[in-house]
Amino acid sequence: MTDHYYAVIMAGGGGTRLWPLSRQARPKQMLALFDERSLFQTSVERLNGVFSCDDIFVVTVEEQARQLREQSPDVPIEQFIIEPMPRGTASVVGLAAVALQQRDPQAVMAILTSDHFIGNEPGFRDHLRAAFDVAQEGHLVTLGITPTFPSTGMGYIQRGELLGVYRDLNVYRALKFKEKPNAARAKEMISSGDHTWNSGMFVWRVDRILAEFERQMPALYAGLMEIAAAWNRPDRQEAIESVWAGLKAETIDYGIMEGAENMAVIPASGLEWSDVGSWDSLFEVLEGDENGNIVMGTQQHLGLDTKDSLVYLNEEHRLIVTIGVSNLIVVDTGDVLLVCPIDQAQRVREVVKKLKEKNNNGYV
């Protein structure tokens, strides 16, 4: 790749969608779900061959910075950019764009997630390379995911005409970003054939995205320029904090992409991608045993007539026994045990909400 290509990994999220395993103090990107590496480590390592660690930036929050640095010691410490507090992905992108512009005014940046699963890593790298080629020409590029079902949990992108073929991949004009739809709308979009899921992974030139900020989010842009002015001064972090104190949280999708010009989408199929957005999503990316069961962690599980269920246990001296159950999730994190049918897995959010209401924050 050229000298001007960079990766920015967003690693400051604090979701609890895999609660009780993910917590405020142990967000999803910190979890080692699929092997001994955390999802964050995997997200860095899958860039091997496209980027050297010198060209990788990480945006996170103070509470997570130390642990992330330890997990990826090859990424230079000064390339961990600290947000004073999470203010949505728009501000993450803006801050990273400022940092990159200081380093290289011709920078082209990929905005990448830190907590997704991608089974086909070579395929992912091919798509990323193509996206950089397209972005270099001035497009705001999004990696689209070929939908596998009418999800109401994903955002969608409608594509327009073919812009060209880059590295054997079709690249289309992106016509419209659409928020999470209702079930009927999701079915329509799936059957239309011209929609992909929004992966949350983007590639664009720094000058192009900053121009979009200036046009569409002028308040944020003004703040970003203050920060840029302070970048090489000792009060850089104070400048960031002062700007951040006045920001309202906004996503890049809503703040920029819904109204942006010159957008492209690269539909990606075969990436074996998942946002690992809830326990049931693990059934999409992990293969069950002969009974369809997924057993994670210590493997201390004894099942009688147990089918299509997920058991997670991380304690050695403990045994989980299930008898006559199917489509059930049993997650044991030591301090919390969750039992629920797979189709109710999304409701852990309600539990987290209830625990907060009860001030039972030790479990959140």
Place this chain on the structure above:
Amino acid sequence: MTDHYYAVIMAGGGGTRLWPLSRQARPKQMLALFDERSLFQTSVERLNGVFSCDDIFVVTVEEQARQLREQSPDVPIEQFIIEPMPRGTASVVGLAAVALQQRDPQAVMAILTSDHFIGNEPGFRDHLRAAFDVAQEGHLVTLGITPTFPSTGMGYIQRGELLGVYRDLNVYRALKFKEKPNAARAKEMISSGDHTWNSGMFVWRVDRILAEFERQMPALYAGLMEIAAAWNRPDRQEAIESVWAGLKAETIDYGIMEGAENMAVIPASGLEWSDVGSWDSLFEVLEGDENGNIVMGTQQHLGLDTKDSLVYLNEEHRLIVTIGVSNLIVVDTGDVLLVCPIDQAQRVREVVKKLKEKNNNGYV
């Protein structure tokens, strides 16, 4: 009651039907299921008003003796009779009969369980008093339980003609003891109206039961006479051990009651009795909350759309969360977690068997 009435509590069982809570080293009678007292303690204390502790004997095994003595310190230590190893209830009854005959040749003994639930204790005491009156006349008396459903897990007793009314209770001749039936046979017996469940609680004169041993189980009787001869010698326990080494295990039901003469049964209703034979039986004796849920132990349970389920947890710093489940059992003993539908609760025996096969005896 008269000076010749005694209670013998059988407390040597090692069942694992409430596994994983009950274990070989922590059998059911040791468990505090319903309040802070163990089932054994409750079994002793419910005799208050019928017996003083000086007239209560406990038959158990060496491994359990210390703990049982600690739990009921008012029962004189020499009245804990130690079986060298469990050999069925026939040998328990025989050994207790020998012990009582040594103390009082006119003794009338009640054989009582240590691991059952009886909600109506005054009612139980009334039935016990009536049973002693009947036994004093030479009958072998069994407390029958009025059946509430066609159980295939209980033994049944068919009754004959009315023998009389004792303390306002009807007492019948007992015609026949019947082993656990199949489902069709159980239904027949229920609809016949003349069958009760065998509670496993009996009252009889010591001379009468020893005569039955002599007639029906002569080998055991001969051993019991050896023990009787050694009773006041220093080698009493050696004599018991020597006899026990040659015994084959037998129940009092099969060994004696099925062929005994002059039997009576007192059908008992309204005792709120349960043998607590499996997790589902707790629903018979405990009232659920407004959702039909039974939460036992630390009450650290958060349920969303959770109905007619049982949750047991005995650790303070642990939370069980259930979402969208019904008729489920979740039992957490710290080292083992069991999840199974209520109607599969009896299958914990299969689990225990499997664990033994795998030499995973720490969990048994």
